Amino acid sequence: MLVYSTVILMGIITPLLSILYDPSKPYMVSQRRTIQHTAPNDHLRILVCIKDKQHLSGIVNLLHVSYPTVQNPFAINVFYHVELIGRGNPLFIEHQYQELGELVTRFPDWETIHHALCLFQEGREDCVDLEFFSASTARITMYQNVCNLALKSNTVIIILPLEKKIDGGLAAAEQWGGGNQSVIIQVLENAPCSVGLLVDKAEQRQVLQQPSHHNFIVLFLGGPDSREALSYSGRMATNPNVSLTVLRFLVLNGEGDDQLQKKLDDGVVTLFWVQNERNERVSYTELVVRNGADTIAAILEAAKERYYDMWIVGRKQGINPGLLEGLSTWTENQQELGIIGDYVSSADSVNADSVLVIQKQVMIGKASNTSTGGSTLSSLRRRTLSRR
Structure with missing residues (x-):
């Protein structure tokens, strides 16, 4: 009787939860959070997601050519995401209030990413605000961290970098997961703002140092x-x-x-x-x-x-x-x-x-x-x- 009752109870609760609970509901907002509806003199709020230091040159170059000025200032949140493997505890770190300390081994590319973005900000302190975040979570919940941070920071666009593989395809599955569980698909479906997918096709790329056309x-x-x-x-x-x-x-x-x-x-x-x-x-x-x-x-x-x-x-x-x-x-x-x-x-x-x-x-x-x-x-x- 206990086995039968458990099976019947789970058979009722599981579909009922899928009907009553919508995981995307917390991220859906009624106000417009787009570049099109951002006033020219207001901060353009960008959330940059990075999983690998190889994405840095493309991201920094995009920020360069986007041309932040005093009249068009940027507020950039940099989110470094590391996939949690094994039985470690998930982490979310806001670097304005907390340093990595002994946890630096779980975020191997942190210093490189921090240094590159600070170099971009150098000389632009009056028009570029930078904040850094790091997280170590399972891939299946990565999109929730991205969407939550975008929601709380009033982001108008999320930038997700991708790479072109040698055979001409995209390395999306290796970086962000494949199929319906892909972090990219989940972010696209649940983001409370616009989303930009940056595909890097250059085999070798240098970060822009001097103005070039x-x-x-x-x-x-x-x-x-x-x-x-x-x-x-x-x-x-x-x-x-x-x-x-x-x-x-x-x-x-x-x-x-x-x-x-x-x-x-x-x-x-x-x-x-x-x-x-x-x-x-x-x-x-x-x-x-x-x-x-x-x-x-x-x-x-x-x-x-x-x-x-x-x-x-x-x-x-x-x-x-x-x-x-x-x-x-x-x-x-x-x-x-x-x-x-x-x-x-x-x-x-x-x-x-x-x-x-x-x-x-x-x-x-x-x-x-x-x-x-x-x-x-x-x-x-x-x-x-x-x-x-």
Whole structure:
């Protein structure tokens, strides 16, 4: 009777808990925490997650080109995460109030990470606030630490670094776990703010020491993620050492467009162009395509015309399915990066130092839009806006 009652009780409680308890609920907020809705003179609050010192050069270079100034200050939280293996106790350390002490052996890269970020802050104390955190927890609970810290620090974007493997794939599974238990997927689904996935494609990279010129490109396919990517790029465009190219993709005759999303896209693009109309380092081009093959053809053409140090693209929310028609079987990591983000990150024909894939904050009651489809190559119609 005890065995039967236990089985029946567990059979009732387990599904009941899954119905009544939503683990993502604590991280879902009603206020907007995005770059797009952050005032220019307000602190841009960034949470940088690091699992390996190899990610440092890409992270520091991204912060360099993001161009913190007194008018556009940054508040950066650096979160060094070490996977807990064995029976040790989980740790969470806020370095403003607690030092590592004897625990330094559990955080082997801490001194290197701290030194690199402090060098970045040197000379920018008036526009860059730095705080350091460390945690040693099991991989399955890492996303909870990330989302909790983002929630409490009012972060507007979380930066998660990834690496490109030698065979052209991504080292996501090795660094952050694979499948539905991937830390990346969990953060994307539960983050209380926007998320940026930084894919490092450079085999060897040095941290920027002296000002050098960079060429960046934004692939604007429409939707909330693309609008957030354009907003972040707009901040980079204020950097005198950055040239920015924006390619906006439109479906022929507007087939499949969500009219509300289209109006929102038009508003953000218009505002961006008004702000950068006299900026000779910014160019904006509209491409009219018929299907996914046209979209890829335009991307490859852009890659041939010019070398871009960084490609910036929205993840997948709100993209017109016609832009991705026939591309759903082309990529392997689209769950994390979206179809276009994964293609640009993995394709050897798209040369770049890095790729930044951005997901805008998913508000309460709103789900991400996905798109799929199928294919033939057609002609492109190009329209470029000239400066008045």
